[in-house]
Amino acid sequence: xxxSSFIKRNLHRWKKxxxxxxxxxxxxxxxxxxxxxDLAYAKTFYSHSKVTHYINGLAGGIFQRIYSSHQGEKNRxxxxxxxxxxxxxxxxxxLFLFTFCYFLLICIIGAFSAAHxxxxxxxxxxxxxxxxxxxxxxxxxxFGVYKDQNPGYMWLRIxxxxxxxxxxxxxxxxxxxxxxxxxxxxxxxxxxxxxYFFFSKGLGWASVLxxxxxGTLEISSIIIAGTxxxxxxxxxxxxxxxxxxxSLKRGAKEGLKIIVALIPIFMVAAFLESFITRHTSMPVAVxxxxxxxxxxxxxxxxxxxxxxxxxxxxxxxxAGKLIKPMQL
Numbered sequence: 371x372x373x374s375s376f377i378k379r380n381l382h383r384w385k386k387x388x389x390x391x392x393x394x395x396x397x398x399x400x401x402x403x404x405x406x407x408d409l410a411y412a413k414t415f416y417s418h419s420k421v422t423h424y425i426n427g428l429a430g431g432i433f434q435r436i437y438s439s440h441q442g443e444k445n446r447x448x449x450x451x452x453x454x455x456x457x458x459x460x461x462x463x464x465l466f467l468f469t470f471c472y473f474l475l476i477c478i479i480g481a482f483s484a485a486h487x488x489x490x491x492x493x494x495x496x497x498x499x500x501x502x503x504x505x506x507x508x509x510x511x512x513f514g515v516y517k518d519q520n521p522g523y524m525w526l527r528i529x530x531x532x533x534x535x536x537x538x539x540x541x542x543x544x545x546x547x548x549x550x551x552x553x554x555x556x557x558x559x560x561x562x563x564x565x566y567f568f569f570s571k572g573l574g575w576a577s578v579l580x581x582x583x584x585g586t587l588e589i590s591s592i593i594i595a596g597t598x599x600x601x602x603x604x605x606x607x608x609x610x611x612x613x614x615x616x617s618l619k620r621g622a623k624e625g626l627k628i629i630v631a632l633i634p635i636f637m638v639a640a641f642l643e644s645f646i647t648r649h650t651s652m653p654v655a656v657x658x659x660x661x662x663x664x665x666x667x668x669x670x671x672x673x674x675x676x677x678x679x680x681x682x683x684x685x686x687x688x689a690g691k692l693i694k695p696m697q698l
Contacts, residue, residue: 373416380408387428398432405429449692453679455631457686458624460676462601469597472551473558480562485570494563503567512573513580513650521644529640532588533633536595540602540629547603554596561589579657580650584643586664591632591639594672598625623690 371379387401405428412422459466484490492500506514519527535557542549568577605621606614646652646660683695 371415373419373421376412376416377421384408384425384428387432391431402429402432405432450627451631453684453692454686454690455627456671456676456679457684457692458627458690459672460680461686462597462624463673463676465600465604466594466597466672469554469600470593473554473593473596476555476558477562477565480559481566482562483559484563484566491563491567494560495567500567507571507573511650512568512571512576513647516580516643516648516650519644521648525640525644528643529637532591532636532640535592536598536629536632536636539592539595539599540625541599543599543602543625544606545603546607547600550596550599550603553599554593557592579654579661580647583647583657583660583664584639586661586668587635587639587642590664590668590672591635595629595632598628601625601628620690 383404387405392398392401405425409422409425409429412419412425416422480494484494502515503512506512511517535553539550539553542553565574565577565581568574568581602618602621602625605617609617612620642660642664685693687693
């Protein structure tokens with residue numbers, strides 16, 4: 371085939387590839403394969419022609435896009451935790467603050483109720499648990515409940531339960547956020563009365579050193595899961611300029627990202643409760659160190675770091691994709 375005929379036959383397709391780039395993987399692969407065939411033919415019959423260099427440039431451009439997409443997939447996991455999740459958290463910082471204040475208020479109400487009604491703690495925690503704990507206190511081992519089970523089984527059971535509660539917090543947000551507030555109310559009342567119970571027995575400080583070794587991560591994560599549920603519910607209540615359907619999709623996607631990110635934290639909290647908390651006589655310095663590190667992590671990753679990422683110029687576009695400073 372003469373070179374002019376070869377060019378005339380394929381020029382329209384080459385122009386389309388050059389002027390209408392695609393991100394569709396199947397079409398990109400089809401174009402790349404076709405260009406390789408053209409390049410092989412051109413190198414065989416027109417090795418020193420400009421058309422050979424032209425086709426080689428088109429194929430090289432597609433190869434670069436394929437390679438860049440591959441690199442992007444490799445970095446997607448780290449980008450999520452380094453940039454996208456912190457920016458999502460920053461976007462909803464006010465809602466995080468509201469959820470925290472609401473949960474704290476409910477805990478105070480729970481403690482106040484327990485202080486003014488002797489039957490309240492039993493009504494919330496159950497007679498069996500209260501009787502068992504009182505027996506443990508009488509035996510000189512008030513936190514013996516953490517030593518009764520196999521640590522491995524206990525780890526899996528507690529992690530599953532906490533993840534289940536977080537999912538309830540999120541999914542129940544579909545009831546215009548009221549479901550999430552109800553789950554938080556139940557857990558807040560329970561925590562407030564539980565903590566007051568130990569203070570009333572003169573074990574307040576001891577309970578903090580033991581229970582909050584794992585409770586810092588666990589309770590913080592429950593509050594954060596509550597925020598995810600509020601994001602879902604508020605997306606229906608306050609759609610803004612979007613339709614309620616589109617707003618709901620956006621809220622569900624954002625909330626679910628937060629819930630998924632909490633799973634490793636719940637696993638660590640369950641590990642601490644199963645393997646560390648059972649050592650109730652550990653040195654005070656060790657307890658305080660674990661508690662402080664856990665609190666520092668929550669404050670850093672969910673409050674300070676998101677603000678820093680935003681100040682560095684990173685943004686999320688309307689589709690939730692990461693926009694780096696150089697792309698602004």
